[in-house]
Every structure is written in C-alpha cells, then in structure tokens.
Amino acid sequence: xxxxxxxxxxxxxxxxxxxxxxxxxxxxxxxxxxxxxxxxxxxxxxxxxxxxxxxxxxxxxxxxxxxxxxxxxxxxxxxxxxxxxxxxxxxxxxxxxxxxxxxxxxxxxxxxxxxxxxxxxxxxxxxxxxxxxxxxxxxxxxxxxxxxxxxxxxxxxxxxxxxxxxxxxxxxxxxxxxxxxxxxxxxxxxxxxxxxxxxxxxxxxxxxxxxxxxxxxxxxxxxxxxxxxxxxxxxxxxxxxxxxxxxxxxxxxxxxxxxxxxxxxxxxxxxxxxxxxxxxxxxxxxxxxxxxxxxxxxxxxxxxxxxxxxxxxxxxxxxxxxxxxxxxxxxxxxxxxxxxxxxxxxxxxxxxxxxxxxxxxxx
Ligand code: NAD
Ligand code: ZN
Numbered sequence: 001x002x003x004x005x006x007x008x009x010x011x012x013x014x015x016x017x018x019x020x021x022x023x024x025x026x027x028x029x030x031x032x033x034x035x036x037x038x039x040x041x042x043x044x045x046x047x048x049x050x051x052x053x054x055x056x057x058x059x060x061x062x063x064x065x066x067x068x069x070x071x072x073x074x075x076x077x078x079x080x081x082x083x084x085x086x087x088x089x090x091x092x093x094x095x096x097x098x099x100x101x102x103x104x105x106x107x108x109x110x111x112x113x114x115x116x117x118x119x120x121x122x123x124x125x126x127x128x129x130x131x132x133x134x135x136x137x138x139x140x141x142x143x144x145x146x147x148x149x150x151x152x153x154x155x156x157x158x159x160x161x162x163x164x165x166x167x168x169x170x171x172x173x174x175x176x177x178x179x180x181x182x183x184x185x186x187x188x189x190x191x192x193x194x195x196x197x198x199x200x201x202x203x204x205x206x207x208x209x210x211x212x213x214x215x216x217x218x219x220x221x222x223x224x225x226x227x228x229x230x231x232x233x234x235x236x237x238x239x240x241x242x243x244x245x246x247x248x249x250x251x252x253x254x255x256x257x258x259x260x261x262x263x264x265x266x267x268x269x270x271x272x273x274x275x276x277x278x279x280x281x282x283x284x285x286x287x288x289x290x291x292x293x294x295x296x297x298x299x300x301x302x303x304x305x306x307x308x309x310x311x312x313x314x315x316x317x318x319x320x321x322x323x324x325x326x327x328x329x330x331x332x333x334x335x336x337x338x339x340x341x342x343x344x345x346x347x348x349x350x351x352x353x354x355x356x357x358x359x360x361x362x363x
Pocket of ligand 2: 269
C-alpha cells in the first residue's frame, strides 16, 4: 500500500507492506539518496538487535554508506543529552548536507532522530522506519522533539520526513501491551474522521490483536490516511490539527499523575476518549457515541476505567497546566457523532471534573 502526504513541494509517500525492508535499497534509489554521504541510522536497544543488521546489510548491498547509533530504549532517551550525543556521533562519522538521518524504531526514536535531522546543519534529509503501531501516528505529520525535565516535547521542530517506510513484519515482535496501546491511536483516527473505519475496527479487533498482517496493513493505512488528511489541511496546528488531540487532555493528565509508569500513553488516551464521549453525549451527541467508543476500545484490549487511586484534584491540576487550558476554560475535542468531532473552546473545568469522577466508575 502507498499513500501520499500532500504538503505541496514537501509532499511525501508512506509505504506500507510486509517484507518491505528487503527492498529498502531500491526505494532509497528511487528517492535519490546519496551513496557518497553517509546515512545515519538511529535505533534503540530493543529494536536494533532485531532489525538493524538487516537494514544495514540491505543498504550496504545497494551501495550505500551506513553509520549507526543505538540509544537505550524508553522515553528517557528523548533528552537533550542524548540529542547532543547523536550530534557528536554524526560529526565524527562525517555526516554532511547530503546525508540522511533514518529513524528505525518507535515514536521515541522517531522524535529524537527527527530532531537531530531538523537541527544538524540546520536540517538534513530524514526518513522514518516505524516499528510500533503507535508510530503510525508519530511518524506522520512532521513534529519532532525531545523532552525537558520540566515539560514533554518542549524542544522541537517541524521537520517532515521524505518517506515513511512501514514494514509490517517488524510489528510481529511487539510486546502485547505496546500493540494495544498503539491501537488506541488507530481508534482515535477513526473516531475523529471516519465512521466506517470505526465499524471496521469493531469487527476486526481480534485480528489486529493477533497481528494479522492483512488487517494491520489496512488499519495502519487508514490511520495514516486520516492523519495525512488532517495534517495536509493544517500543517502547523492552527486549528483543525487540534482534533488529533481527542482524548489527550484527560490522557496527558493521567499519564502525568501516574508518573509516566503506571499507564501507557494509549491506555491513558483510551480512558480520555471515553471521557470525551461522555462529554459529547452530555452536550447532545447520540448515546451511541458513548457506547460505540467504549465497546471498540474494550475490543482492542484497552482500559476504559480511570484507576480509582489517581487523585481527582491532582488530575485537574495537571490539566490546568496543560497548554490547552486558557482563562478558566479548556479547549476540548468533543465527539458529535461517531467519526465526527468539534473543537469546543469553552469547556468548563467543573464539567470535566464530574466526568473524571464518573470515569472511575466505568466498567
Ligand atoms: P517507543 O518508541 O518507546 O516504543 C515502545 C517500546 O517498544 C520500546 O521499548 C521499544 O524499544 C519497543 N519496540 C519498538 N519497536 C519494537 C518492535 N518491533 N519489537 C519489539 N519491541 C519494539 O514508544 P512508541 O509508543 O512507539 O512512541 C511513543 C513516543 O512517541 C512518545 O515519546 C511520544 O511523545 C511520541 N509521539 C510523537 C508524536 C508526534 O507527532 N511526533 C505523536 C504521538 C507520539
Ligand atoms: Zn497520542
């Protein structure tokens, strides 16, 4: 499967298929990557042992010069220290303006390597090879960043990749919890844009959980298509792009209050999306918005109940600190039907608080 992210002269393709990595060199040839300047592949300590040797070998067989860097797996690698270390390695390896940075891994590696590509010599070529389901979201759209101890994703840039290269075979080794967490963003893309896709996920959740290549390929294609459509219309988050935050206002607060270890990102936004559905129904959406949202998330093995021990005051506090909060009101993405949302710029904190309490009773 192939689709295009339409951004004028910065448009780029997303390739999705099983076993694509075997042909990576020919795709690079097609895109005119340099065989003189080194390619810099960045991966993490879980992904590198599984897939880096193959990627390196296929590229070298195709006549490319390859240098590699492996960072520890986990969010803590999205740091300025790790960024500087990679710049050091890039300089030592002699990367130049015609080089490309290649991210081989999940969203952590994509965001980190992408920021290196955006900053090195004021920006060099960048290619994403996502290896998680969640990365169908993070690899498309051009946002790259590292974290600061005081705030996530606060040091970053917009730097579009020139291709996204999704080999479904790499997903076979994903831990089950990562599979489910990634599916939360797939469901999100359905809920904000495409009723039929939501129905499809509802009917095929078992296949997705079993990592059926045909089903996964379709789900990632559809998920990327929605993200592509939104980003093409609003590259720099002026307005429309905000709808990608469905479930994220509550979700981010939950992740923070749970100290980023108890809840995975996808689990937190799953609970957040149920919260948004409750708000939607309160504001006039049909009851099925709540029922379908909850059912599809549960079919994907995701939680819908907010852990009771997470303190409501702390959750509200964390939301107030979120950048989406302005003058006593929150900007909130609210479903109006399945596959449709609106941006509500005057959501009262009281109402959200009541929903947080209610989420602790979901079953
Ligand atoms: P991740 O990159 O940490 O990957 C999750 C875990 O799975 C890691 O331990 C990783 O080593 C392991 N892993 C990856 N691929 C594997 C494979 N094929 N087999 C076995 N193990 C594998 O996390 P993620 O969930 O992919 O991404 C989360 C990050 O993405 C966060 O930092 C988040 O901020 C970022 N993000 C960015 C955007 C964006 O628009 N830039 C959007 C959403 C999320
Ligand atoms: Zn997300």
